[in-house]
Amino acid sequence: MIRIAGVSKTYGKGANAVHALRDVSSLFPPGTFTAVMGPSGSGKSTFLHCAAGLDRPDAGSVQLGDVDLAKLNERKLTELRRARIGFVFQAFNLIGSLTVRDNILLPARLAGTKADQGWFKQVVAEVGLTDRLHHRPGELSGGQQQRVAIARALVTRPDVVFGDEPTGALDTTTGGEVLSLLRRVVDQHQQTVIMVTHDPVAASYADRVVFLADGRLVGHLDHPTAAAVADRMTHLAEQGAVRC
Template identity: 65%
Template sequence: MDETIRLSSVGKVHGSPPNEVIALRDVTLAFPPASLTAVMGPSGSGKSTLLQCAAGLDRPTTGTVTIGDVDLAGLGETALTRLRRDRIGFVFQAFNLLPSLTAEQNVGLPLRLAGRRPGRAEIQDALAEVGLADRAHHRPGEMSGGQQQRVAIARALVTRPAVIFADEPTGALDTTTSRNVLTMLRGLVEHRGQTIVMVTHDPLAASYADAVVFLADGAVADTLAAPTPDVVAARMTRLETSC
């Protein structure tokens, strides 16, 4: 497969004339397997809408989104929910762990929601992939922010998804912890072949990606391969100045 996800001429409009708001404009993008792509742009540029449409959380007004060979437009709500559960992982800035559950219980939650009884081995494997095999019985309040985010990543990994969508995954972390999490995400791409799409505002985080997609006013304004923090920051400054 040449691409894990493809967006073809995707547009998203909120509301109706004369009060409509255009969130995405004719966006065409492909995300290949075993890649980490960063999505950046000024506030209001469409980053969150792009992630929501690509992940099947929202339906585009125009265009198509395909994951593998599945066109999301052809799925009813039940089938779309099943696809998100089985083939998509999510990581958020706020971790979204249940405080009363241990790390292993949080990781196993997507499997339980799918009607499966989680196997201890698969949960341990997911925790081991993020370096937390020894924290399985700890609750979120007993772990640092970085450890909690790694539990959240293990939870995203446990279903063996085709793609992980990460929305500002280092936004709540300090610089050192952010680097550790980003290094781990990079390792998942290189050693596991995971596809990751990461929305971020941080040029340092974007430098861990294979490519950066820059959005402005709902459209793709630029792309950058082999990014460095300085070049990413310069492109962002130019976009913010022109908006």
């Protein structure tokens, strides 16, 4: 599981300081799908970066299982991310000169390990890429490229997969297919997925939505529907306008 306790993060100093996160605590049990939402500037990206070990909080702790990420040096943190954390980004972040197969296997290669070939074949089949392994990213549609990114995130059997607007660059139909794939990964393989999104429809695929505003955790919604998420986001936006 991922446990975030009392996490704060500030960028800059003095009058120019930006308090991106303020004493945020949350728990993400294994085998769950969580969406993270909030208005622009609410701290969503910083939350994801701290939870995934891409950035270090100024205060508080982030634990992956029984490991406190703050106690790891950069080398150990890099090794942990390669072995236990998967990433899916809006821009896919594939290497254009590599085939689909080599892009998927890249995390194992960087970690100096060999991927389980049985698991590799299963993942490739489940994301629908069996007949695309020798293609390069430029020969694929946007949805297919995101499927490659999801397979790459899963190939090392990580403890958690983080998604940063994974459907933001996709059309509605293709985005729905990618979200359905992430939902199946959670339901069939008990994978833990934490996804930052601005889209209420995307959030409705999750088990739970947590909401951020002004760097603080301001609520959550279990078993979300797109309408309920949109309503909550509207209220957050209105509250922000009143504060301004």
